[in-house]
Amino acid sequence: MNTEHTVSFADAAILDFLERASDAELDGLDFGVIGMDDASHVTRYNRFESAAAGLSPDRVLGHALFTVVAPCMNNFMIAQRFEDAQQDGSALDDTINYVLTLRMRPVKVKLRLLARPGSALRYVLVHRQT
Amino acid sequence: MSAPVEQEYEALLQFMYMAPIGLVQTLADGEITMVNPLCAQLLMPLSPDGQLANLFTALEAVVPDLRQRVREFPDAHGTICDAQQVPISTGQAGRRQHQVLSLTLLKLDAERLMAVLSDVTQSVRRERELRQSQAWINTLAIGLSDYALVSLDHHGCVQDWNPSISRITGFSREQVEGRSLSLFYPADAMSDQRVLDRLHEADLTGWSLDEGWCVRAEGGRYWGSCLIAPLHDSDDDPSDEHAYSLIIRDVSDRREAAEAMLKAVSCDHLTGLFNRRAFVEAAELEMQRWARSPRPLSLVMIDADHFKRINDQYGHVTGDGVLRHMAASMTATFRAMDVLARFGGEEFIVLLPDTSLEGAELVAQRLCRLIEATPAVVGEHTVRYTVSAGVAAMDADATDFDALVQRADEALYAAKAKGRNRVERWQPATLPAAVR
CATH class of the missing domain: 3.30.70.270 (Reverse transcriptase/Diguanylate cyclase domain)
Structure with a gap:
């Protein structure tokens, strides 16, 4: 029963956890998880992120992250970082301060950008700052 | 049967998330109350404090007079600025990107403002090209009865005398032959280097057009439209054989309109x-x-x-x-x-x-x-x-x-x-x- 909150936003080995975690395990986390494939289509979207954005997963899964789901991340601060990592075949693990527009309200968050060569999915983790 | 209100709300929310234009609502002091993702995408790289708490603060570096314009806006509601173009550069050092944003700001009432932001980089580029073609056509089509025509050598010096020069500018043959075209401009407006720049730009694009103050032989000023166009066929010619035609028109009657337009678009309030x-x-x-x-x-x-x-x-x-x-x-x-x-x-x-x-x-x-x-x-x-x-x-x-x-x-x-x-x-x- 204590699978919930087993991993923290800042955990160094979080990518390993994400890769083997079930959807239920992702839904138990207290921060947002968005996973996308090589073509930047969203393939994982956990309960925390769904509730914060006010969108159910079926409106999001299979859609392009940077154009349909989160256009606010489509700039050099985020989208470009993933593109660069993909092009160079390098790993990306960086945490930045950002403002998301959850339900049209500006909300201060920490975003953790994760990618590594050989992994099927790349992740954006969203932690609300209080 | 209509969908439940929650589903409609969700669809509406996603409509706003996906809207390809930036929308933001603020209080009178610029404090942001609602903002959509595209607006955040455009504003975040500009924000000096990495936050989106206040629209005026986020735009301070690129539209410094916005707060003042809101303060001085006399009406209870209305358009404070309409599709104002704002150039920005973002990105890391060495890889900077130049964009043009369009900003429209509405005063909804005493407490609320709404802004529309969009990236118009591409359309501005297209417009600029169109404007140049338009200028070329205007020059050909309008006022052909009243112009001075001069041919210039590759240094921008007057080659051939033409009586139209005297009619428009008052200069005599002796005063202009062999002299640089800078002679037609006020003393501090056209350096030798700038003359060469304009000839080169004419080579590149087929013409170089500008509008501004010119001087007559007796020192009086007039508002002139000056077009330089290459006479040689192509860039393959040795550059010392390049020659150009210069057409000067006195468009003083257009000056006020031209200056007013230039001021509205280009000048700080x-x-x-x-x-x-x-x-x-x-x-x-x-x-x-x-x-x-x-x-x-x-x-x-x-x-x-x-x-x-x-x-x-x-x-x-x-x-x-x-x-x-x-x-x-x-x-x-x-x-x-x-x-x-x-x-x-x-x-x-x-x-x-x-x-x-x-x-x-x-x-x-x-x-x-x-x-x-x-x-x-x-x-x-x-x-x-x-x-x-x-x-x-x-x-x-x-x-x-x-x-x-x-x-x-x-x-x-x-x-x-x-x-x-x-x-x-x-x-x-x-x-x-x-x-x-």
Whole structure:
């Protein structure tokens, strides 16, 4: 029963956890998880992120992250970082301060950008700052 | 049967998330209450504090007069600015991206403002090309009865006499033959280098057109439209065989309309100097000229000293008066061919074509002394103030215009640090190029 909150936003080995975690395990986390494939289509979207954005997963899964789901991340601060990592075949693990527009309200968050060569999915983790 | 309200709400929410235009609602003081993702995408790279709490703060560096325009807007509701073009540059050093945003700001009522932001970089580029073609067609189609036609050699010197020159400009054959076309312009408006630039631009695009003050033989001014077009067939000819035609038309009757339009689009609301958009456009052209053939090109960044104190002591209205005084002092000091602009808040910038670092420093010092000696009189207040300036020159180590701006900024910072009311040159060793 204590699978919930087993991993923290800042955990160094979080990518390993994400890769083997079930959807239920992702839904138990207290921060947002968005996973996308090589073509930047969203393939994982956990309960925390769904509730914060006010969108159910079926409106999001299979859609392009940077154009349909989160256009606010489509700039050099985020989208470009993933593109660069993909092009160079390098790993990306960086945490930045950002403002998301959850339900049209500006909300201060920490975003953790994760990618590594050989992994099927790349992740954006969203932690609300209080 | 209609969908449940929750589902409709969710669909509406996603509609707003996906809207390909930036929307933001704020309180009267700019505090953001609602904002959609595209707006955040456009604003976040500009935000000086990495937050989106206040729209005026987020746009401060690129539209410094926004807060003031909202404050001075007289009506209970209405359009405060309509599709104003705002040039921005974002990205990391060395990989900067130039974009143009369009900003529309509406006052909904006493408490609420709404802004629409969009990226219009592509359409601005297309418009500019269209405008040039339009100018070409206008020149051909209108006023063909009243023009001076001259042929120029590859130095821009008049080759052949044509009686139309005398009719329009009053110059005689002896006065113009073999002389540079700069003779038709006021003394500080057209350097030899600029003449060559215009010939080269005519080679590249098929024409070079400008509109502005020209002079007649007896010294009187008129508003002229001057077109230079190449007469040679292609760039394959040796360049010393290149020849051009110059067509000058007196369009003085159009001057007021042209100036009013130019002012509305290009000038800062408060000071009448160029706004950031117009400055960046002019600077881009100078950078292209520099890249083609490097020559002295200097930049001066000027900032009023202790401006916050002036505002605190006398109030914003007087502060605005001081900025106007500063702009007028700059106009009196620099040349007509220099590009003067308000760059942000109390910060001004001047681009000096064909001017060395030493030359720019001398002029900037003249401005410092002038302002020190001439207080601004605003209403019943007489405000003594000073300015500091940083001077930098373009060279091969400066990768782009942003790098030059950065240098002038560093020099300005040094001038402030050394006690203000002074001019400092950029020194390569003083500071490492900090990443903004």
